């Protein structure tokens with residue numbers, strides 16, 4: 001064989017959490033012992049998380065996957081001549097032909113798991129920097145028009161059209177404008193932002209650069225949750241490499257045209273709400289601001305500010321590179337493009353599935369997820385994070401699209417799908433939703449601050465069998481009040497998981513009258 | 517005007533604040549770095565930060581108490597954060613937390629804390645010990661990890 005064989009082992013936090021570093025150490029040691037000529041590449045994750053650590057070997061026939069590999073399997077892999085793609089019980093075949101992967105539409109995640117996340121040449125060789133190159137030759141209004149035309153909507157949860165937001169910021173007269181990337185990813189059951197920041201951080205930086213050109217911003221902040229120390233380390237390196245390569249542009253005094261800062265959160269779910277995030281970025285308590293004014297008009301330090309989720313920003317380069325139509329041609333109805341869905345909880349094949357909008361929840365859970373990891377029947381899935389609805393198994397034919405989900409009383413949120421087996425007690429899940437709101441409420445408004453406490457107590461009474469019918473009525477009234485009277489979606493949406501559980505699983509709430 | 521007591525002879529605090537241009541908007545970063553250096557946030561250190569950034573101690577207190585990350589007491593030797601959010605609940609994190617509290621209570625100088633999502637939701641139950649993330653942590657794996665951390669061998673396999 002000529003030259004070193006390239007072996008890919010992810011440095012994604014999920015892969016590391018199940019021993020990827022130990023596998024790397026074992027491969028290095030075994031290769032040295034056998035005098036095998038190898039080159040180890042630390043890529044991001046392909047998103048087939050149940051196969052992590054997923055080891056890929058580059059062969060003339062393509063990248064061959066072996067997973068889930070433990071350090072103890074490594075000697076056996078060498079014995080099986082895995083360096084030439086040899087057979088082994090852990091062999092999964094060519095990575096991109098594994099059905100879970102092959103059937104996806106990887107647009108935002110096209111490079112994730114493929115390249116070395118911190119190799120700019122690799123990034124460029126796989127289509128990186130093309131979007132920025134085009135943007136540099138366009139007028140701001142043309143960039144905004146392309147994003148608007150693509151139909152891209154915010155992937156952070158609210159689904160607001162990204163182009164319209166950028167247009168508002170572009171129209172503001174201000175010497176200072178900001179791009180703020182919301183990387184707080186607080187929703188349970190979601191990890192797409194993390195995977196992207198660890199597996200393809202330059203795409204986020206390129207997206208922020210494009211946004212800055214579109215609206216005329218000179219500074220950017222990434223607000224990253226502190227639970228992601230690994231992503232923080234990757235981003236720091238990526239930002240430094242980007243600046244060293246001169247990609248941030250230059251002013252006359254030699255300083256970068258677009259200055260990017262990384263800021264860490266400090267463990268507060270509410271700081272994912274955009275105005276709370278801005279307060280936090282200003283060094284304050286993460287208390288929600290009353291709207292109006294919207295951040296696009298008065299955001300960070302009172303200046304016009306684009307606040308976008310990681311995935312919204314990281315998709316901008318592709319839209320510019322391939323054109324708005326390319327992106328728009330995926331999807332259904334008013335949900336254009338693709339959504340990175342995240343399969344989590346009690347699921348056999350958990351991971352990231354990027355598909356055009358319109359795929360059914362059933363397809364995701366059954367065809368991709370392969371049912372439960374425990375082998376028990378699926379009872380429900382919570383879609384869209386801790387503020388999302390519990391959808392019963394009978395409702396899994398719903399299409400994953402903003403409007404179709406809303407019609408059934410659910411929401412897409414950040415695209416998380418958390419699967420529960422038949423052992424789940426829905427009254428306890430409802431109680432947890434209220435308890436979570438109690439813990440994470442910013443405390444600014446009464447319906448949320450007090451409502452969550454009362455809601456939790458009321459559900460506890462129901463669980464204890466105390467006056468279930470009356471207390472259910474009380475719970476419903478309380479939920480109406482929270483929905484109508486809360487200042488932000490924390491208090492406003494907590495009723496969604498609670499009431500969906502009551503509605504679809506009345507038998508868990510101590511009475512047949514529960515649903516009305 | 518109130519008399520300001522100058523606590524800024526604390527060189528480390530001065531240096532950390534200066535690295536952020538003594539900017540009040542960098543308060544969270546400054547507190548993170550201070551906590552990383554000393555393990556927790558002492559009254560004296562907070563007073564010094566308030567003085568240097570020219571903000572009131574009440575403001576600092578408001579910030580420190582708002583965020584879950586900041587410690588106002590010395591930390592134990594190691595901190596075990598168990599994810600208690602939905603995806604981990606679905607694969608038994610509540611049982612794991614009970615087990616952890618029962619086994620780690622005595623003598624290990626460790627604390628069990630609840631967190632809500634570590635971004636490892638497909639490989640739950642997820643646990644973070646100090647800054648290292650672990651996935652699919654069942655009781656056996658949990659006990660083995662704790663043993664390693666308790667004996668001071670930080671890197672567990």
Ligand SMILES: Cc1cc2nc3c(=O)[nH]c(=O)nc-3n(C[C@H](O)[C@H](O)[C@H](O)COP(=O)(O)O)c2cc1C
Pocket residue numbers: 153154155156157158159160162182183184185186187269270271272273274275307308309310312313488489490
């Ligand atoms: C309680 C709460 C938590 C939120 N958490 C996040 C989050 O972690 N990440 C995120 O991008 N958006 C989050 N959002 C939505 C943001 O407020 C905002 O809509 C989003 O960052 C805008 O970016 P986008 O248009 O690209 O989605 C949250 C909203 C609420 C009410």
Ligand code: SF4
Pocket residue numbers: 270288440441442443444445446448449486487488489490491492
């Ligand atoms: S709904 Fe809750 S989190 Fe939102 S502003 Fe009111 S108290 Fe704060």
Ligand code: FES
Pocket residue numbers: 188189190599600601602603604632633634635636637640642
């Ligand atoms: S829900 Fe436990 S890691 Fe996300």
